[in-house]
Amino acid sequence: MEKRIDIVQRFLKSRAVRFIAMLFILLSITSVVFSSFKDFQQYGWLFQSFIHLASLVFLIEYMLRIYSAPALHPDLPAYRSRLKYIFSFYGLVDLVAVIPFVMTYFYWDTEIVHIIILPYVFVVFKLIRYSTAFQLILKVMKSVRSELLTAFTACLIIICFSAILVYFVEKGAQPEVFKNIGDSMWWAVITFTTVGYGDIYPVTPIGRILCAFISFVGIAMLAIPTGIISSAFIASMKDRLNKKD
Amino acid sequence: MEKRIDIVQRFLKSRAVRFIAMLFILLSITSVVFSSFKDFQQYGWLFQSFIHLASLVFLIEYMLRIYSAPALHPDLPAYRSRLKYIFSFYGLVDLVAVIPFVMTYFYWDTEIVHIIILPYVFVVFKLIRYSTAFQLILKVMKSVRSELLTAFTACLIIICFSAILVYFVEKGAQPEVFKNIGDSMWWAVITFTTVGYGDIYPVTPIGRILCAFISFVGIAMLAIPTGIISSAFIASMKDRLNKKD
Amino acid sequence: MEKRIDIVQRFLKSRAVRFIAMLFILLSITSVVFSSFKDFQQYGWLFQSFIHLASLVFLIEYMLRIYSAPALHPDLPAYRSRLKYIFSFYGLVDLVAVIPFVMTYFYWDTEIVHIIILPYVFVVFKLIRYSTAFQLILKVMKSVRSELLTAFTACLIIICFSAILVYFVEKGAQPEVFKNIGDSMWWAVITFTTVGYGDIYPVTPIGRILCAFISFVGIAMLAIPTGIISSAFIASMKDRLNKKD
């Protein structure tokens, strides 16, 4: 009994499973993407089949993972290590990726497909397990978590302050654009990150001076996470190179 | 007498006060934000109460700080150390955060609330005292003050030059957009920081070439504060890590 | 025989050929650019002549390169080294730059010129061979290929995830703007890179919060390639300086 669990675990960690999982994740995402195009609506049944197939594969994977979970924690009783997996981050991601299978098995309608399909968004999360790139970046970000939190807290304070101030300054001139501080915050974030859509911007001289100030501060502040992440990433790259030598 | 002052000072620096102050600052800011939404206007009395409560807490804090100020400067006479606190940066911030309490206690009207509420913007400044993140960043920025000033002065010169030049180039083609050099400066800042709202941009070939040139120079120039701040921040992070060891 | 091939190869690598090739590449690109302007349409014959002349030069260059290819691989039989050149990256670029010569020799019409002229776009690729700047940057990018791939894969996953999620959130409010996940992905890329044209952006509160989140993540993620490339470039610059000493 014990041996079979270990074999399953080894199988789940094998290159073949990794490859198949990646394939079905990409197939599933591609199907969701294309099923949203009106031009491809006549192939709805095809995308449906692909999504079903992928879900089925994910269901089998999920069951195998539950079944073989005790192999990961040999010192725990079997049911506890299974519960541990089910309520872990990856366990929940795997579960969410399976739900639509059950749902779409009973109901499939081109009208309501978009609501049902929503959980499929979380299939993207399955990529986290299988993408080494993503895992490396997550690890790097985790190592500078507190510094990033510091920088983003300071950003948030400045955004808050600017949003409230500019709201009171611009409210009179553009009551339809700066309707409330929510709109003002949207403006502050879009300016701070230098995206600048142009749907909302100050027109009064004081508002413009404040906005110019925020843009400059934004650039200065965003230099901090930029510096932190890039230096952490470069350090982790050097570590990997040193290990290879 | 002396002892009681010290106890109050220790109390003001305790984790409990920090937590309570942060709570009321956030409550106050949240109330201001939500009171600006039309959908929440019927809950105006609730936001008013929250703001009042927060102000009351800030008033008590302000009085305790004035009362216990002599504990910070044992060698000064009591009245001088109190004046010193009142006219310090934090003292003024604390005062501004209290003013609306007195004001709104007598007048509260959903029409004029937005004018009265304005001082609440400065409640955000109270965060500076209690947010270690913000203090760290302020300290880092202070340590590279002269370099940042250098970089921003150079930026200002380039913005000024571009604004005047582009104004004379574009004035003929877009008299309604480039109305004066103020508009032109607004354009220069928004281009220089790569925000690019799209409300004002050159259309003549010469104006566009100048704009392309400014965008590139802007990127090159903004690399300087980016480099300064990120390297200063990384250095300060390393210092903190070394101290921990 | 062998000797003449070597002379031709040395000639092709000489400064004179480099200069002439650069001249005709720039002449060719300039002609294509100006022939697109309506104001210069009456000079079409001039641009045509320039393009023909440049093509002729490229044809001669191409033939000389085929002829002298054996000099590059003295150990291979002549026909194999010639085939090797023809099917190499640079060989194909050289071929593409010649095709329009043959085409435009027979047909030249201001109407269809734009379709025929298209291969001329690839004349820009010829610059790669002759621009040391471009080659240095390509070399630097190659040396950090795997790290860049890692960073861009992670970017792609986040863009995919955001695009799908925001599509389902915004579809109801803006069915004409967020028509399908293709539009949504266009939005995600333009936001992620902080370009922000403003042709497509979320309007619902949830969409805006997601967008703010993506902007911040975008900045954090883009710090990674920025850090990788700039550090690799600085290192390669130091190497060059050390070699000079």
Place this chain on the structure above:
Amino acid sequence: MEKRIDIVQRFLKSRAVRFIAMLFILLSITSVVFSSFKDFQQYGWLFQSFIHLASLVFLIEYMLRIYSAPALHPDLPAYRSRLKYIFSFYGLVDLVAVIPFVMTYFYWDTEIVHIIILPYVFVVFKLIRYSTAFQLILKVMKSVRSELLTAFTACLIIICFSAILVYFVEKGAQPEVFKNIGDSMWWAVITFTTVGYGDIYPVTPIGRILCAFISFVGIAMLAIPTGIISSAFIASMKDRLNKKD
């Protein structure tokens, strides 16, 4: 004789002259800026006076500089060192700053003032001599001139390539927006620098994919000058600190 020249040169390099020159440069720029506002048109005579006064000061400065030029090159004959100054970069800047004085002395008209005033733009250049910030940055940029040139050449090649390609792709769908490759290049620069005004952007699927590709490449490429400049600036800052010790 010799002695008086030296005194004048020392005087021109003194803090007092620096301060006065900066004052009149800023006064002159401010006057030009405000004279462009319609609301301040009735104070035109005031701005005119300020500009005249500043010009007069610049004229005196220019004459003193010509007069005392021999003090800078004691080994040259007096007339040659004066010519040397007149035709130097700073000499020409000083001359341009004086021209409008002569011009506006004879003609002053609120209609034609904007044309006459144009040379005043170059008063900004006078700041270069007196702003140490600007001189430091110019020095830093000069030290990495060749690397910056390399990076910008590569940027130009990519912009050229994208502009030509996207022009042929988008011309069919938006003939009024992508009128010629000039417009297309404007789009490429604005996208590459992530400014993104939103006045011109691709709408076809292929155009959008190309644009997404350019945005990413743009970010990667712009990391190079960013890295070069920021590292050069930090190095020069460290040098200055070491010299102080």
